[in-house]
Amino acid sequence: MDERGTTAMTMTGARTLAHLSKTILLVGAGKMGGALLEGWLGLGLDPKYLAVLEPQPARELTALAGRGLRLNPSASAIGETSAIIIAVKPQMASEVVPGLASYVGAGTVVVSIMAGQTLGFLEQALSQRAALVRAMPNTPAAIGRGITVAVPNVRVSGRQRELVHALLSATGAVEWIEDEALMDAVTAVSGSGPAYVFLLVEALARAGAQAGLPADLAARLARATVAGSGELLQRSPLEPASLRQNVTSPGGTTAAALEVLMGPQGLAELMARAVAAAAERSRQLAG
Numbered sequence: 001m002d003e004r005g006t007t008a009m010t011m012t013g014a015r016t017l018a019h020l021s022k023t024i025l026l027v028g029a030g031k032m033g034g035a036l037l038e039g040w041l042g043l044g045l046d047p048k049y050l051a052v053l054e055p056q057p058a059r060e061l062t063a064l065a066g067r068g069l070r071l072n073p074s075a076s077a078i079g080e081t082s083a084i085i086i087a088v089k090p091q092m093a094s095e096v097v098p099g100l101a102s103y104v105g106a107g108t109v110v111v112s113i114m115a116g117q118t119l120g121f122l123e124q125a126l127s128q129r130a131a132l133v134r135a136m137p138n139t140p141a142a143i144g145r146g147i148t149v150a151v152p153n154v155r156v157s158g159r160q161r162e163l164v165h166a167l168l169s170a171t172g173a174v175e176w177i178e179d180e181a182l183m184d185a186v187t188a189v190s191g192s193g194p195a196y197v198f199l200l201v202e203a204l205a206r207a208g209a210q211a212g213l214p215a216d217l218a219a220r221l222a223r224a225t226v227a228g229s230g231e232l233l234q235r236s237p238l239e240p241a242s243l244r245q246n247v248t249s250p251g252g253t254t255a256a257a258l259e260v261l262m263g264p265q266g267l268a269e270l271m272a273r274a275v276a277a278a279a280e281r282s283r284q285l286a287g
């Protein structure tokens with residue numbers, strides 16, 4: 001572990017979940033829960049090892065019941081669960097989580113992706129003895145390109161950590177931290193981060209229109225530029241600073257813009273203030 005409490009985990013993302021042979025219980029199959037479910041099935045998880053608690057199941061979910069998935073089973077009907085993933089809205093937490101205690105067995109690891117709900121809350125609502133992981137995904141999970149940060153409590157075994165890593169990897173990359181206090185900053189960077197990037201597209205489009213482009217052309221240019229640059233970043237081994245320097249000739253047009261963006265009160269300062277505000281809000285919401 002380094003001085004910031006992070007651990008360099010070298011576990012690779014799961015290529016298959018076909019070997020799992022104990023029940024995974026998903027609680028809440030909305031946007032994020034649905035993305036996880038889709039990812040698990042894509043990785044070969046047999047629906048007969050899946051159970052879902054969802055008051056208003058979508059048609060696709062009901063259809064999976066025909067392939068063995070159990071929909072809204074009671075705790076006694078479900079047998080032993082290896083993992084429970086809680087993906088309901090944080091506002092539902094105090095109503096939903098205590099009711100899950102009966103589904104938690106001796107070997108179960110409980111994973112919550114509810115923003116702002118602490119390990120302490122989960123221990124209180126379930127049991128001090130439960131193996132728990134708090135995780136923070138982000139919206140690109142919907143296309144399998146998310147990044148999730150996970151923090152375990154002391155009860156989580158190595159095997160449980162591997163299982164959780166495999167399950168969370170279904171929607172993208174997974175990073176582990178050991179210090180839960182970092183979760184506020186994680187929320188401010190990767191959790192809320194996609195919104196900052198979408199804002200960048202909006203601002204670039206507006207600036208393009210102000211520079212004389214037709215608004216719809218400016219919007220298309222801004223969108224494709226950010227999406228393409230993101231993909232380039234994804235595929236390139238280079239650091240972002242090198243990619244930036246590679247398109248900046250001295251005295252050129254990009255350099256003129258970067259002088260503004262990297263000048264006093266430029267983007268770095270603005271981003272630092274934005275991230276600090278989000279982290280502070282995350283601390284307030286967690287109480």
Ligand SMILES: NC(=O)c1ccc[n+]([C@@H]2O[C@H](COP(=O)([O-])OP(=O)(O)OC[C@H]3O[C@@H](n4cnc5c(N)ncnc54)[C@H](OP(=O)(O)O)[C@@H]3O)[C@@H](O)[C@H]2O)c1
Nearest residue numbers: 028029030031032053054056087088089090114115137139
């Ligand atoms: N979306 C994101 O980008 C993102 C990022 C980070 C973290 N998260 C976290 O992920 C969690 C889910 O977010 P989401 O965007 O996927 O929300 P969502 O689409 O509203 O999904 C929540 C699901 O839970 C269901 N539900 C409600 N009460 C339930 C109950 N008693 N038992 C079982 N299921 C129940 C809801 O059903 P109904 O629709 O019928 O109420 C809904 O399908 C949140 O806690 C959020 O903080 C989301």
